[in-house]
Each structure stands twice: as C-alpha cells, then as structure tokens.
Amino acid sequence: MTFIAKPKVVHPSLPRNALGLIRRDYEGALSTLCAGCGHDSITAAIVEACWRQSLEPQNVVKLSGIGCSSKTTAYFVSGGHGFNSVHGRMPSIATGANAANRRLTYIGVSGDGDTLSIGLGQFCHAIRRNLDMLYIIENNGVYGLTKGQFSASADVGTKAKKGETNFQPPIDPVLLAMTLGASFVARSFSGDKQQLVPLIEAGLRHRGFALLDVLSPCVTFNDHEGSTKSYAYTREHYEPAVQADFVPPEREITAEYGPGEALAVTMHDGSRIMLRKLDAAYDPTDRGAAQARVQERLKSGEFLTGLLYVDPDGGVEGGRQEFHQVNGTPEEPLNSLPYDTLSPGSNGLAKILARYR
Amino acid sequence: MPTVTNRINDFTIKIATVNGTGSASANTLLMKSIFRSGIPVMGKNYFPSNIQGLPTWYEIRVSREGHLARSGAIDLMVAMNAETYSRDVKEVSSGGYLVYDSTWPRPVLLGRSDITVLGAPLARMCNEAFNGVRTRILMKNICYAGILAALLDLDLERIRELLAETYAKKPQLVESNMKAIGLGYDYARQNFSCPLPLKIEKMDRTGGHIMIDGNTAAALGCLFAGATVAAWYPITPSTSLMDAFKGFCDRNRIDPRTGAKRFAFIQAEDELAAIGMVIGASWNGCRSFTATSGPGISLMNEFLGLAYYAEVPAVIFDIQRVGPSTGMPTRTQQCDVMACAYASHGDTRHICLYPANPEECFYMAGQAFDLAERLQTPVMVLSDLDVGMNDWMCRELKWDDAYRPDRGKVLDKAQIEKLEKFHRFLDKDGDGIPYRTLPGVHPKGAYFARGSGHSQYGAYTEDSAEYQIVLDRLVKKWATAKKLVPRAVIDATGGSDIGIVSLGSCDSAIREAMAILKARGVGVNYMRVRSFPFSEDVERFLAAHRLLFVVEQNRDAQFRALLTLETAVEKSKLRSLLHYSGLSISSSFIVEGILAEGEVRPETMPGPGALPPRAASGTV
Numbered sequence: 016m017t018f019i020a021k022p023k024v025v026h027p028s029l030p031r032n033a034l035g036l037i038r039r040d041y042e043g044a045l046s047t048l049c050a051g052c053g054h055d056s057i058t059a060a061i062v063e064a065c066w067r068q069s070l071e072p073q074n075v076v077k078l079s080g081i082g083c084s085s086k087t088t089a090y091f092v093s094g095g096h097g098f099n100s101v102h103g104r105m106p107s108i109a110t111g112a113n114a115a116n117r118r119l120t121y122i123g124v125s126g127d128g129d130t131l132s133i134g135l136g137q138f139c140h141a142i143r144r145n146l147d148m149l150y151i152i153e154n155n156g157v158y159g160l161t162k163g164q165f166s167a168s169a170d171v172g173t174k175a176k177k178g179e180t181n182f183q184p185p186i187d188p189v190l191l192a193m194t195l196g197a198s199f200v201a202r203s204f205s206g207d208k209q210q211l212v213p214l215i216e217a218g219l220r221h222r223g224f225a226l227l228d229v230l231s232p233c234v235t236f237n238d239h240e241g242s243t244k245s246y247a248y249t250r251e252h253y254e255p256a257v258q259a260d261f262v263p264p265e266r267e268i269t270a271e272y273g274p275g276e277a278l279a280v281t282m283h284d285g286s287r288i289m290l291r292k293l294d295a296a297y298d299p300t301d302r303g304a305a306q307a308r309v310q311e312r313l314k315s316g317e318f319l320t321g322l323l324y325v326d327p328d329g330g331v332e333g334g335r336q337e338f339h340q341v342n343g344t345p346e347e348p349l350n351s352l353p354y355d356t357l358s359p360g361s362n363g364l365a366k367i368l369a370r371y372r
Numbered sequence: 373m374p375t376v377t378n379r380i381n382d383f384t385i386k387i388a389t390v391n392g393t394g395s396a397s398a399n400t401l402l403m404k405s406i407f408r409s410g411i412p413v414m415g416k417n418y419f420p421s422n423i424q425g426l427p428t429w430y431e432i433r434v435s436r437e438g439h440l441a442r443s444g445a446i447d448l449m450v451a452m453n454a455e456t457y458s459r460d461v462k463e464v465s466s467g468g469y470l471v472y473d474s475t476w477p478r479p480v481l482l483g484r485s486d487i488t489v490l491g492a493p494l495a496r497m498c499n500e501a502f503n504g505v506r507t508r509i510l511m512k513n514i515c516y517a518g519i520l521a522a523l524l525d526l527d528l529e530r531i532r533e534l535l536a537e538t539y540a541k542k543p544q545l546v547e548s549n550m551k552a553i554g555l556g557y558d559y560a561r562q563n564f565s566c567p568l569p570l571k572i573e574k575m576d577r578t579g580g581h582i583m584i585d586g587n588t589a590a591a592l593g594c595l596f597a598g599a600t601v602a603a604w605y606p607i608t609p610s611t612s613l614m615d616a617f618k619g620f621c622d623r624n625r626i627d628p629r630t631g632a633k634r635f636a637f638i639q640a641e642d643e644l645a646a647i648g649m650v651i652g653a654s655w656n657g658c659r660s661f662t663a664t665s666g667p668g669i670s671l672m673n674e675f676l677g678l679a680y681y682a683e684v685p686a687v688i689f690d691i692q693r694v695g696p697s698t699g700m701p702t703r704t705q706q707c708d709v710m711a712c713a714y715a716s717h718g719d720t721r722h723i724c725l726y727p728a729n730p731e732e733c734f735y736m737a738g739q740a741f742d743l744a745e746r747l748q749t750p751v752m753v754l755s756d757l758d759v760g761m762n763d764w765m766c767r768e769l770k771w772d773d774a775y776r777p778d779r780g781k782v783l784d785k786a787q788i789e790k791l792e793k794f795h796r797f798l799d800k801d802g803d804g805i806p807y808r809t810l811p812g813v814h815p816k817g818a819y820f821a822r823g824s825g826h827s828q829y830g831a832y833t834e835d836s837a838e839y840q841i842v843l844d845r846l847v848k849k850w851a852t853a854k855k856l857v858p859r860a861v862i863d864a865t866g867g868s869d870i871g872i873v874s875l876g877s878c879d880s881a882i883r884e885a886m887a888i889l890k891a892r893g894v895g896v897n898y899m900r901v902r903s904f905p906f907s908e909d910v911e912r913f914l915a916a917h918r919l920l921f922v923v924e925q926n927r928d929a930q931f932r933a934l935l936t937l938e939t940a941v942e943k944s945k946l947r948s949l950l951h952y953s954g955l956s957i958s959s960s961f962i963v964e965g966i967l968a969e970g971e972v973r974p975e976t977m978p979g980p981g982a983l984p985p986r987a988a989s990g991t992v
C-alpha cells in the first residue's frame with residue numbers, strides 16, 4: 016500500500032512570523048483535558064508566544080512532570096522534543112538537558128502539586144542554579160489528575176469540592192522564587208491572555224531562570240463556590256500590578272508610551288520589556304520592596320500579577336550568573352564536542368599514570 | 373617461642389592508628405616502596421565513618437606469588453592506638469610480631485608468649501626532635517615507617533625518592549619526613565635484630581603494573597569514554613570517584629584557547645536529582661553518569677524505571693557499602709546485586725557490570741557507556757568499597773587510540789530528512805533496539821519521551837495491544853544485550869566437577885583459595901560472572917558442574933538468587949559461601965568454607981589426598 020501525505024491546506028492570508036510559519040505550526044496534539052480547563056488557555060498562550068517569538072520549533076524543548084498540567088507539553092510545538100518525566104522531578108531533567116545543549120529553548124510546564132508538593136526541592140534548586148529556562152506553574156490549588164485533593168498552594172479557608180476546608184498555609188511560588196534569588200518572577204491568570212502572552216515572551220527571552228506562576232482554574236475539582244482558585248474568585252481577586260510588553264530588538268519603542276509612564280528593561284539579546292506600573296506603589300526592580308508588596312496584598316487575599324520582579328541585568332552581566340557561566344562550559348553545546356577533544360589518548364594516559372607507578 | 377622462617381616477601385602487616393593523624397601518608401609510603409622493590413603488594417584501609425579520632429587500620433599484604441586478597445592472618449602488627457591494643461594484640465598470628473610506642477609502658481601488650489613484642493619510644497623521640505603538637509603527631513606516624521623500614525630491610529633511597537615525588541613542591545617536607553624516618557630506622561637497628569625473618573628482598577614482579585584504586589580507575593574510564601556531564605550527591609564510598617573525575621577534567625578538559633571547561637560537573641541536591649540530570653543530559657546527547665552507593669540507588673529507583681521504559685541511556689556506578697539502611701558506610705559488601713538488577717517498580721531489568729579490580733573499573737566504564745548508548749538503557753557498574761577505595765596492583769591501563777564511542781542508533785539531520793515519518797519505538801532492525809533522535813536537530817525527529825504507556829510509534833496509549841508490543845520488544849532488546857555484555861571469566865584448570873561461581877571483588881581471594889586447595893589436593897573450577905544479563909557461557913558452566921560454591925559478600929545470597937531466577941540451574945547444586953562482616957573477603961574464609969563441605973574433603977578427591985602441613989603461599 017502506498018501513502019500520499021495529505022498537503023495541509025493553509026489559507027494564504029494567515030499571518031506568518033519571521034520564519035514564515037503560521038500559528039498552527041506551533042500547535043501540538045489535541046488536548047485531552049476537561050473542557051474549560053485553565054491549562055488549555057495557557058497552552059494557547061504558549062503557542063501564541065512561541066509563534067510571535069519565531070522560535071525554530073526543533074529548538075524548543077518541552078519538559079514536564081506528572082499531572083494534568085504536565086500533560087500539556089504534548090499540546091504545543093509538536094516540532095520540538097518533549098519529555099514527560101516523573102512526578103515532581105522535571106527540574107533535574109531540565110538541568111541535565113540544559114547542561115548538554117545550552118543553545119535550545121527550555122520550557123518547563125508543571126502543576127502546583129508537581130512543583131510545590133512532591134517537587135519542591137528540585138524547584139528550589141533549579142532556581143538556585145539559575146538554570147536558563149522558562150518554568151510555568153499551572154496553578155489550580157489541587158491535584159487535578161488524582162481527583163481534587165488539596166495541593167500545597169491551597170489557600171487557608173478554601174473549600175474542597177466535597178466541603179472540607181484547608182487550614183494549612185499555602186506555599187506561594189512567587190514569594191519563594193523571590194526569596195531564592197530568581198531573576199525573573201511573574202504571575203498571571205489563564206483567563207488573561209493579554210497579560211499572559213507577553214509575559215511568556217519575556218520569560219522565553221530572559222537568560223536565567225524565569226518563573227511564571229499562572230492561576231489556572233480546575234473546572235472539574237476546584238471551580239465551585241468557596242474555592243479561592245475558581246474562575247470567579249480569581250477574576251475578582253487578581254490585581255495586575257505591572258503590565259509587561261515585549262519589544263523585539265528590531266522594533267522601536269514609540270508612541271504607545273507617554274514619557275515616564277514605562278520603564279524599559281533590556282534583555283541580553285537587545286530586546287526590551289516595557290514595564291508599565293498599574294499599581295503606583297509597586298517597583299518590579301526592587302526585590303525587597305516587591306516581595307513585601309506581594310506579601311502584603313496576599314494577606315488581604317489579593318494576587319498581584321504581572322512581571323513582579325526582574326533583574327534589569329537579565330540575571331547575567333553583573334547580576335546572578337547563569338548555570339553555564341558558573342560551570343564555565345564552552346559556547347558550543349557539550350553534546351556536540353568532538354570526541355578527540357574529550358579523550359587525552361594513549362599518550363595522555365601514560366602521562367596520567369606516572370604517579371601510580 | 374615459635375619463630376616464623378622464610379617469609380621473605382610473603383607476609384601481612386597491619387597498622388592500627390587513629391584517623392586524622394596523617395597515618396595514611398606513612399602507610400602509602402610503606403606500601404609503595406615495597407611495590408617499587410618489585411614485589412606484589414596490596415593495601416587495604418579499614419576506616420571509621422568519622423573524620424577524626426576513631427580507630428583505623430591499614431593492612432599491607434606482601435605476596436611474592438601475587439596474591440592480592442586478605443590472607444586472613446596478621447604477621448606483623450604496628451599498634452599505634454592504645455584504645456585498640458587489646459584486640460590488636462589478639463589478632464597477631466602465633467610466631468608473629470608487634471611493634472608499639474613504648475613511650476608509655478603497656479602491660480596489656482605483653483600477655484602473649486607466642487609473639488615478639490618490639491617497643492620503640494616513638495612519641496618521645498619525636499617530641500624531642502620536632503616542634504609543634506600537630507607536627508609531632510604526624511611525625512610519630514612517619515617514624516613507625518622508619519622502624520618498619522629497618523625491620524623489613526626496605527631501601528631508604530626508595531623511600532626518599534617517593535617522598536621527593538609526593539612533596540615535589542615542598543622540598544623542606546622531604547627533609548623533615550626523612551628525619552623522622554631516620555629516627556625510627558636508627559632506633560630499630562640499634563635495639564632490634566634487623567631485619568626480621570619477614571623481610572623484603574628485591575624482586576622483579578611489578579614491572580608493567582600500577583597501584584591504583586578502583587574509583588580513580590573508573591573516573592579515568594569516564595574521562596576516556598568521553599563523558600561530559602557528571603551529576604552526583606556525596607556519599608561514601610563513591611565520592612572519590614567523582615572527585616577524581618573532576619580532577620582529571622580540570623587537568624585534561626580545558627579548552628587551551630578559551631579556558632572553557634569541556635564538561636559539566638554538577639553537585640545535585642540529592643540522588644533523585646543526580647539521576648534525573650544524568651537522564652536529561654543523556655537524552656539530549658551527552659555521555660553522562662553518576663556515582664553513588666546503596667542509599668542513593670534506593671532513591672534513584674523511580675527514575676531508573678523511567679530510563680528503562682523511555683529508553684534513555686544512563687551510566688550509574690554503585691560503589692557498594694554495608695547495608696541495610698545507612699549500615700556501615702565505610703565497610704564493604706556486595707549487597708545491592710538484587711536492588712540494581714531489578715531496580716524500580718514494574719517489569720524492569722537493568723544491565724549490570726561487576727568489575728573485580730581497578731583495571732576492570734577502567735575498561736568497564738567505557739563499556740558501560742557503549743552499552744548504555746547502544747541499548748538505550750541504564751547500565752549499572754557494581755563496584756564496591758574494597759575495589760573502589762583500596763589500592764590494588766594491576767596491569768598498567770592501556771588506551772586504544774582507534775576507539776570511537778559507540779553512540780548507538782542516533783539519527784542525524786540528513787537521515788531524519790529522508791524519513792517519511794519518524795517512529796521512536798519501532799523495531800526496524802529486529803534486534804529490539806529502536807532509533808532515537810536528539811532535540812534541536814530536525815522538527816521531523818521530534819517525539820515525546822514519556823514514562824506513561826506508549827505505542828511503538830511513540831504516541832501515548834492505554835491500549836493493551838499497543839502497550840504490550842513495546843513491552844515485548846524490550847524483552848527482545850534484553851536478548852540482544854545478552855550478546856553484547858562482557859562474558860564470564862572461566863578457569864577450568866581445576867579439572868573437576870566442582871566449581872566456584874562468583875562476581876566482582878571476591879576474585880583475588882578465590883584465586884588464592886584455589887591455589888591453596890590445589891596444593892591440598894582439591895581441584896576446583898571457577899567462573900567469574902561479569903555482567904547481568906548473564907552471558908550464554910554462564911548457563912553452560914552451571915550445567916557442567918555437579919556442585920557449585922557461590923561466593924558473594926552479602927547475607928542473603930543475592931547473587932545465588934539471581935542465578936536461580938535467571939538461569940535453568942538446579943538450586944540444590946548451589947552452596948553459598950557468604951561473607952558479610954564488612955571486611956574484605958579473605959582466601960582462608962573460602963578455603964575453610966569449601967573444605968567444610970563434606971563432598972569436597974581431599975580424601976574424597978582424586979589425587980594426592982593427604983594435607984600438606986602448610987600451603988606454600990599461605991596462612992590458612
């Protein structure tokens with residue numbers, strides 16, 4: 016039997032990015048999540064951001080742990096390799112993969128259970144290493160895949176679907192990442208694509224560890240009255256503090272911003288993020304102040320969102336050293352070094368063995 | 373009093389000290405100067421899980437015949453630790469010697485009339501000759517090396533030459549060390565009848581050999597195999613492997629132009645992360661490894677199952693130590709045989725290699741990477757504390773410059789380009805090994821690695837038939853592995869229907885035991901298994917023998933269990949000789965164990981029959 020591959024019908028008017036690719040080229044397999052799941056909106060935002068950023072699909076590496084959220088790496092950029100690892104351990108896979116080839120773009124997708132419960136240790140250590148990756152938490156306050164138990168991000172007083180109340184304080188990934196010295200910390204909401212897409216773009220461009228915590232309601236187990244992670248509650252309590260717009264290197268910063276209205280943060284590749292403060296009291300470049308403000312608002316039940324902290328040095332020059340800088344590895348990926356540059360050969364061995372004779 | 377005669381180049385010295393007092397350099401000096409005199413020698417360190425202040429022992433066996441295991445007997449004890457005097461004195465063989473620091477009188481050492489006790493006032497001499505508390509303690513230890521040099525008739529020039537090599541950058545230390553050596557040497561010459569019947573006479577049996585520990589050799593193997601990502605979490609006795617790898621890389625992997633490091637050395641937050649990093653790096657095309665010990669293997673289980681099922685290469689060195697749990701971290705065992713063979717839940721089986729000595733650690737490191745990448749699966753190298761941390765004399769390591777790493781079935785860009793569609797888990801060649809692609813090469817090569825159910829095309833599945841196709845192919849891959857792993861080493865010169873079956877570090881003790889048994893008229897054959905899955909010759913050897921002694925270092929006969937599970941051997945033929953004290957296995961343990969078995973008494977054997985009074989090389 017012979018096969019004729021069906022040509023994809025592409026409407027000529029569909030917009031193309033710098034690589035000539037359309038949005039569909041950044042999609043993945045069909046989602047199997049519940050209809051209305053917040054995670055699917057995040058997937059759509061990732062597709063949009065990757066398309067806008069004109070990433071070569073094969074250079075995108077998608078990594079995840081286990082959970083509904085972790086499944087979504089199969090649902091975007093089908094031209095990129097994916098690794099759906101084990102529960103809570105994606106950061107170590109990301110570390111090894113990144114060590115092997117620093118040239119690729121690493122996107123990790125995890126859940127609040129995957130990151131803040133079973134995977135808390137690995138998450139913290141990836142931040143400490145300032146691994147160059149975008150780490151997205153699809154945060155719904157529950158373990159979706161195991162049917163709705165509270166996760167470590169469940170707020171005090173929130174009610175489970177079956178009526179039980181949570182009394183343990185949550186671990187907030189944003190505050191944690193700020194404390195651990197992350198150089199890019201953002202929060203958003205799956206229902207706010209306007210805010211989310213540019214944050215993903217900026218996170219992709221950031222060199223070093225970029226954390227993006229996205230409130231992402233679980234329609235099946237955590238969208239009821241009394242839940243603090245439902246669509247309704249989140250809409251009411253999320254508070255954009257800083258709007259971040261991504262400006263590629265080739266584009267000029269013009270008209271949209273009045274003088275003094277926005278702060279331009281230059282990334283390592285020359286692109287900029289324009290930060291517009293929506294909350295006058297907020298300074299996203301002052302780690303201590305930003306942390307205090309996020310915490311203060313959390314106490315009154317409000318989630319500040321946007322690019323909440325960014326190291327203007329992009330976590331690189333003068334700022335925190337990124338993983339490969341610390342390790343002093345070469346510019347070319349370790350996985351492409353020719354073998355003869357790795358082995359000292361028989362003469363080298365004879366020299367090495369001198370002290371064992 | 374019985375005295376030992378004609379023990380030239382054939383005796384064992386044991387040195388009892390306190391750890392953290394610098395005795396290691398004195399011991400290495402002694403051992404190395406014997407080695408440089410051309411006589412086969414072994415050094416074993418029995419140290420506590422502590423940094424300073426607890427008892428530690430060093431055993432040096434000198435063997436003109438080249439027997440490098442513990443004999444089980446001590447001919448000369450150097451008792452430098454008052455706390456262990458009473459047990460140290462008991463351990464000396466009848467007719468043997470004991471040297472101690474007589475600065476303070478020690479009646480406890482004088483209770484045995486069948487040994488010779490030699491007292492030298494080491495502390496007093498060093499206190500008079502050196503300043504500073506620390507220096508005096510260190511020099512006291514060097515000083516006993518001087519005593520031994522006189523007693524054993526060691527060449528002082530050789531000692532100076534070794535010190536000069538060690539302290540090439542601090543020549544003043546050579547002089548102070550030689551001064552301490554001289555103090556001991558002169559005292560012994562004046563007060564004892566030197567040399568003893570146990571003495572060193574120059575030979576020519578160490579040419580072409582080196583003295584090295586297995587962890588250093590394994591690290592060298594990783595360097596030469598082209599490993600570029602090493603991730604680990606510190607644990608005794610594996611730490612020295614990683615330290616050695618880093619040291620070799622710092623000296624041999626620096627880009628001369630840019631100063632960049634052609635390796636990544638990552639100290640992980642725990643062993644879960646360490647193996648995760650290895651899997652991530654291997655998946656992304658690097659040769660990557662970790663080294664750990666039992667507790668780390670326990671933690672790595674879930675990830676090992678992932679690597680098995682998602683078919684990702686990984687190399688893991690397990691330097692086994694005494695379990696269960698934290699056990700005795702600085703003592704040796706072979707107690708992870710089962711834990712490694714079937715690590716992780718579900719149907720998993722892992723390739724294991726069992727090096728017997730540093731030489732094999734070196735070569736098996738390279739083989740481990742080739743096998744892991746060829747077979748796309750984890751490979752565990754089961755060394756142990758004895759092989760890993762003790763000094764072994766072995767043949768000089770050689771490297772074949774024609775070697776090229778076997779990276780296995782990895783499709784490059786042009787190959788992917790030609791494909792209609794790439795299917796990650798399809799058995800195209802009938803050997804059970806699918807093709808893989810690396811990230812960043814070609815969008816058509818992209819696939820989704822996962823530990824959840826998948827079809828041979830790489831898609832997620834919950835379909836029974838699709839799932840089983842992949843699982844059954846993994847069995848086929850296992851059959852291919854059987855053909856690629858190192859074969860057993862078989863010695864059938866015993867000409868008997870009795871065999872010894874063993875693995876790893878039992879080897880030198882077994883070979884000596886065989887020589888002793890042969891001298892007593894008991895011939896046995898020997899098979900040393902070097903890998904799991906068992907190569908085909910294993911099954912044949914088991915079938916060909918009437919009675920088989922399975923020698924291993926754990927309580928539960930794990931290796932015997934593995935043999936019964938994975939071969940057709942009749943259980944009743946297998947007798948276990950289990951050594952699990954935590955000390956290295958000795959030849960006498962094996963000889964006694966075999967002779968205790970009624971069916972192998974020399975009278976029942978063909979040949980000489982009567983027991984010679986004492987085996988030529990030994991101390992049974």
Ligand SMILES: Cc1ncc(C[n+]2csc(CCOP(=O)(O)OP(=O)(O)O)c2C)c(N)n1
Binds near residue numbers: 102126158
């Ligand atoms: C070692 C281990 N323990 C437990 C599980 C079961 N498990 C699967 S997903 C999950 C929780 C996922 O929660 P989260 O990361 O928040 O993802 P969500 O489904 O909510 O998106 C658990 C406990 C597992 N897969 N592995």
Ligand code: SF4
Binds near residue numbers: 047235
């Ligand atoms: S269970 Fe919740 S998290 Fe999982 S797919 Fe359904 S809505 Fe999404």
Ligand SMILES: [Mg+2]
Binds near residue numbers: 082127153156
């Ligand atoms: Mg969740």
